[in-house]
Amino acid sequence: MRKVNAWAAMNTGGTLEPFQYQLANIAKDDVEIKVHYCGICHSDLSMLDNAWRRTEYPFVPGHEIIGEVVETGSNVGHLKKGDFVGVGWISESCMACDQCVGGDQHLCGTKEETIVRRHGGFADYVRCHWSWAIPLPQDIDLSKAGPLLCGGITVFNPILMANVRPTDRVGVIGIGGLGHMALKFLNKWGCEVTAFSSTPSKTPEILEMGAHHVVNSTDSEAMKSIRGTLDFIINTTNVTLDWSAYLKTLKPKGTLHMVGVVLEPMKIPAGLLMGGEKNLTASPTGSPGQMRTMMEFCVRHNIYPTVEEFPIKKINEAMDHLRDGKARYRVVVKMT
Amino acid sequence: MRKVNAWAAMNTGGTLEPFQYQLANIAKDDVEIKVHYCGICHSDLSMLDNAWRRTEYPFVPGHEIIGEVVETGSNVGHLKKGDFVGVGWISESCMACDQCVGGDQHLCGTKEETIVRRHGGFADYVRCHWSWAIPLPQDIDLSKAGPLLCGGITVFNPILMANVRPTDRVGVIGIGGLGHMALKFLNKWGCEVTAFSSTPSKTPEILEMGAHHVVNSTDSEAMKSIRGTLDFIINTTNVTLDWSAYLKTLKPKGTLHMVGVVLEPMKIPAGLLMGGEKNLTASPTGSPGQMRTMMEFCVRHNIYPTVEEFPIKKINEAMDHLRDGKARYRVVVKMT
Numbered sequence: 001m002r003k004v005n006a007w008a009a010m011n012t013g014g015t016l017e018p019f020q021y022q023l024a025n026i027a028k029d030d031v032e033i034k035v036h037y038c039g040i041c042h043s044d045l046s047m048l049d050n051a052w053r054r055t056e057y058p059f060v061p062g063h064e065i066i067g068e069v070v071e072t073g074s075n076v077g078h079l080k081k082g083d084f085v086g087v088g089w090i091s092e093s094c095m096a097c098d099q100c101v102g103g104d105q106h107l108c109g110t111k112e113e114t115i116v117r118r119h120g121g122f123a124d125y126v127r128c129h130w131s132w133a134i135p136l137p138q139d140i141d142l143s144k145a146g147p148l149l150c151g152g153i154t155v156f157n158p159i160l161m162a163n164v165r166p167t168d169r170v171g172v173i174g175i176g177g178l179g180h181m182a183l184k185f186l187n188k189w190g191c192e193v194t195a196f197s198s199t200p201s202k203t204p205e206i207l208e209m210g211a212h213h214v215v216n217s218t219d220s221e222a223m224k225s226i227r228g229t230l231d232f233i234i235n236t237t238n239v240t241l242d243w244s245a246y247l248k249t250l251k252p253k254g255t256l257h258m259v260g261v262v263l264e265p266m267k268i269p270a271g272l273l274m275g276g277e278k279n280l281t282a283s284p285t286g287s288p289g290q291m292r293t294m295m296e297f298c299v300r301h302n303i304y305p306t307v308e309e310f311p312i313k314k315i316n317e318a319m320d321h322l323r324d325g326k327a328r329y330r331v332v333v334k335m336t
Numbered sequence: 337m338r339k340v341n342a343w344a345a346m347n348t349g350g351t352l353e354p355f356q357y358q359l360a361n362i363a364k365d366d367v368e369i370k371v372h373y374c375g376i377c378h379s380d381l382s383m384l385d386n387a388w389r390r391t392e393y394p395f396v397p398g399h400e401i402i403g404e405v406v407e408t409g410s411n412v413g414h415l416k417k418g419d420f421v422g423v424g425w426i427s428e429s430c431m432a433c434d435q436c437v438g439g440d441q442h443l444c445g446t447k448e449e450t451i452v453r454r455h456g457g458f459a460d461y462v463r464c465h466w467s468w469a470i471p472l473p474q475d476i477d478l479s480k481a482g483p484l485l486c487g488g489i490t491v492f493n494p495i496l497m498a499n500v501r502p503t504d505r506v507g508v509i510g511i512g513g514l515g516h517m518a519l520k521f522l523n524k525w526g527c528e529v530t531a532f533s534s535t536p537s538k539t540p541e542i543l544e545m546g547a548h549h550v551v552n553s554t555d556s557e558a559m560k561s562i563r564g565t566l567d568f569i570i571n572t573t574n575v576t577l578d579w580s581a582y583l584k585t586l587k588p589k590g591t592l593h594m595v596g597v598v599l600e601p602m603k604i605p606a607g608l609l610m611g612g613e614k615n616l617t618a619s620p621t622g623s624p625g626q627m628r629t630m631m632e633f634c635v636r637h638n639i640y641p642t643v644e645e646f647p648i649k650k651i652n653e654a655m656d657h658l659r660d661g662k663a664r665y666r667v668v669v670k671m672t
Contacts, residue, residue, distance in 0.1 A: 099588055107588040107612060161613065252435055252443040258606045267601040270594045273618035276443060277497065280616040282609035 001025060002032065006123035007315050008058035012050045015316045019058050021119060023127060031079055031133040032071040033087065038121040039064030039146035039307075040322050040331040042177065043089070047115055048319070054116055061319075062121030062333075063089050063114035064146040069133070076130045084136045086295075087121065088149035089113055089285045091128035105131060106287045122315060124335065134291045137299040144304040147177065147330040148294065150285065152305065155182040155234060156294040157286030158257045159189060164232050166190025171230045171249065173217065174237035175199075175206050178259060180329040181305050182234050183209040188301040194230065196246075205328070209306070217241070223249065228276075230254055240264045247272045247280075258282035305330040337361060338368065342459035343651050344394035348386045351652045355394050357455060359463060367415055367469040368407040369423065374457040375400030375482035375643075376658050376667040378513065379425070383451055384655070390452055397655075398457030398669075399425050399450035400482040405469070412466045420472045422631075423457065424485035425449055425621045427464035441467060442623045458651060460671065470627045473635040480640040483513065483666040484630065486621065488641065491518040491570060492630040493622030494593045495525060500568050502526025507566045507585065509553065510573035511535075511542050514595060516665040517641050518570050519545040524637040530566065532582075541664070545642070553577070559585065564612075566590055576600045583608045583616075594618035641666040 001024065008019035026032055044061035046052060065087040069079050079085065093100050093108035100108050114120050114128070136145065155178050164170060166189055172182045173196040186193045187210025195211035197203070203214045215222050227248050235241070238260035246256055247268075253276065258266075268280060286294070298304065306329045310318035318331050337360065344355035362368055380397035382388060401423040405415050415421065429436050429444035436444050450456050450464070472481065491514050500506060502525055508518045509532040522529045523546025531547035533539070539550045551558050559581050566585050571577070574596035582592055583604075589612065594602075604616060622630070634640065642665045646654035654667050 104588065104613075252440065258610060260606075261610065262606040265603040265605045268604050268616065269601045270596075270598040270618055273616065274594060274597065274620050277440075277617070277619045280604065280609065281613070282606055283613045284610050 002125055004119070004123050004125045006060045006119055007312065008060045008119070009048055010058055012055070012057075013048060016061070016122065016319065019060065023125070026071055026073050026127065028073040028075040029129050030073045030127045031069055031076060031085065031130050032125060032127050033065065033067035033085060033133065034070045035065055035067040035121050035123060035126055035335045036142055037066040037146045038062040038333050038335060039150065040318055040333065041147075041150050042322070043150075044115065045319065045323055056117060059115070060119035060122055061115055062123070063087070064149045064151070065114075065121035065126060066136070066142050066146045067126070070125070072130070079130060079133060079135065084142065085133040086136055086145060086149040086291070087114060087126065087128050087132055087134070088153060088291065091118060091132050093129065093131060095131060103289050104287055106285050122312070122333065131288050134288060134295065137295050140295065140299050141304060143309065143332065143334070144307050145298075146332050147181070147305040147307065148298060149291070151178045151330060152181050152298075153286035153291050153294055154178055154259050154284070155236065156185055157283050157290050158234050158259060158281070159185060160290055160293070161283060162232050162255050162257060162281065164189060164191065168192075168231035169229055170194070171196055171233040172211070173233060173235040173241070173246070174260065175202055176236065177305075177327065177330045178236035180209050182236060183211050184303045186210065188297070188303055194226065220245070233257065234259060236260050238262055240266075243268055244272055247278055250276065250278050252276035253278070255279040255281055307332045309334055338461055340455070340459050340461045342396045342455055343648065344396045344455070345384055346394055348391070348393075349384060352397070352458065352655065355396065359461070362407055362409050362463065364409040364411040365465050366409045366463045367405055367412060367421065367466050368461060368463045369401065369403035369421060369469065370406045371401055371403040371457050371459060371462055371671045373402040373479055373482045374398040374669050374671060375486065376654055376669065377483070377486050378658070379486075380451065381655065381659055392453060395451070396455035396458055397451055398459070399423070400485045400487070401450075401457035401462060402472070402478050402482045402485075403462070406461070408466070415466060415469060415471065420478065421469040422472055422481060422485040422627070423450060423462065423464050423468055423470070424489060424627065427454060427468050429465065429467060431467060439625050440623055442621050458648070458669065467624050470624060470631065473631050476631065476635050477640060479645065479668065479670070480643050482668050483517070483641040483643065484634060485627070487514045487666060488517050488634075489622035489627050489630055490514055490595050490620070491572065492521055493619050493626050494570050494595060494617070495521060496626055496629070497619060498568050498591050498593060498617065500525060500527065504567035505565055506530070507532055507569040508547070509569060509571040509577070509582070510596065511538055512572065513641070513663060513666045514572035516545050518572060519547050520639045522546065524633070524639055530562065556581070569593065570595060572596050574598055576602075579604060580608055583614055586612065586614050588612035589614070591615040591617055643668045645670055
């Protein structure tokens with residue numbers, strides 16, 4: 001039994017207010033975590049606004065959780081009280097389907113998402129299945145690590161999937177919460193990194209994050225000048241772009257990878273893929289195995305999101321800061 | 337110097353008639369081939385009709401060539417008079433660009449295509465760069481091998497590209513000239529093979545070619561019943577289909593691969609790719625290395641297209657047979 005002090009919206013788009021709820025005795029595969037930090041992701045806003053028609057109220061957002069194990073179910077052997085862990089978009093998967101058994105637990109057909117029909121991380125405590133409580137490396141900076149659990153793994157998994165190599169030239173579309181982490185990862189991966197941005201004022205910051213080149217994606221001449229040069233492009237935006245223009249910037253065998261949820265169907269000329277054996281791929285988040293790998297890579301190379309920290313009592317101000325497009329580049333809430 | 341007796345159309349969509357032309361002294365990297373057999377491919381018809389606005393007349397079709405080396409340029413060491421070789425869609429590539437040096441000569445930006453600004457294989461002799469004169473294995477059936485050089489490699493390359501495994505469940509859309517070869521390859525590859533066909537009357541033949549299941553692609557209930565079951569689908573048709581319906585038949589991590597030139601942009605919902613990390617890929621023909629590998633695989637497993645043979649004097653009848661959709665399943669013209 002646990003009484004949880006959380007922050008919840010009572011209706012669509014509502015402000016977050018203190019909300020208490022009760023958890024039953026811990027399940028045998030679960031881990032209970034005292035939350036220290038929690039990032040804010042755009043999907044917290046989408047869920048708050050019921051944009052995907054999946055939200056139940058009271059709604060407790062928060063799925064970039066950093067915390068400390070305080071209790072473990074009877075089946076949990078590898079985690080103990082006091083261990084630091086992170087939790088992202090997913091909190092539970094069946095562990096028995098082909099995807100789970102194959103190490104792709106994030107593709108489990110019956111997975112549970114941290115803020116969908118569950119209460120999320122803007123709370124003093126949260127629970128998840130042990131598989132999704134990602135052990136954190138010793139030396140990680142807890143105050144900045146939260147956004148790695150959702151935004152970070154969302155752009156890190158594609159690098160693994162596409163087998164990006166340090167010799168590759170790569171591009172990142174949209175330099176916001178996800179895109180700025182992609183720049184940092186790909187720079188340390190050893191690649192030559194091009195940022196596509198429609199906000200020229202961000203250029204100095206973008207270069208500092210690890211981009212070697214910034215291309216103004218609204219400048220068709222600039223886009224033409226890099227035709228046929230990139231091995232891999234990751235798109236972090238969720239709007240319809242000129243997909244053909246990006247496909248043309250790819251080298252033969254190059255890949256355009258989508259992580260932004262673009263609602264309008266993409267118009268893809270098959271001939272543009274065919275001539276150069278180009279690929280269109282996409283992914284949601286990542287698996288626990290990939291998350292562990294990412295954490296180790298981040299600590300080795302000192303990779304963290306660029307964060308702005310708010311105390312939990314200013315949670316609504318923090319949410320508005322993100323909603324207004326002011327986040328540079330990711331918002332983290334300190335819970336304690 | 338060589339006087340070539342060929343069959344050419346003098347204008348758009350015209351019938352083929354005897355046509356002579358002169359070749360200069362052989363270039364140092366070229367091979368001259370006496371043509372024994374030549375398959376007819378749909379792209380011969382497309383070129384004859386100037387459908388791609390690239391045709392020059394007199395136009396000599398034919399790019400599924402089986403023949404015998406009769407002369408070699410001074411740089412050619414590995415082929416000699418009397419060797420049997422095949423030539424497909426491509427006749428020359430630069431051998432120096434990144435694609436050529438990397439073994440992807442079919443993606444060379446300055447490649448020459450056998451029937452584009454060159455005279456093709458409906459002739460007694462034809463020449464190509466040595467790299468595109470594919471040596472044939474000892475025991476190959478010359479009378480049936482022609483269609484492997486274009487139609488065959490077009491569906492074989494994707495199997496290599498997608499790293500299809502014998503444990504996979506795969507699908508083939510469109511059981512015609514290309515599709516029927518894909519069925520034969522994938523059956524011998526060890527896969528469980530589903531054919532998508534809108535012509536139920538072909539079912540017995542399709543099963544005999546190696547399909548384990550035939551799904552009527554116009555039956556939405558049948559399509560629904562196989563949702564989430566396939567690892568790999570190759571589309572050999574060139575018309576707009578319900579791409580979402582096919583993407584839904586894929587397992588997580590599955591691939592929809594296009595080899596048919598669909599002119600209308602494909603409408604692809606990013607969310608359908610994303611949820612299951614699905615891939616949309618495409619390819620034109622294949623490289624010389626892949627063609628050699630394919631030939632060896634065909635001889636090992638006795639894989640040949642199902643062909644109908646016409647003598648060269650009935651070339652126009654043969655072309656019409658294909659144009660009328662009557663080919664079961666590939667037409668080969670005997671030249672001698």
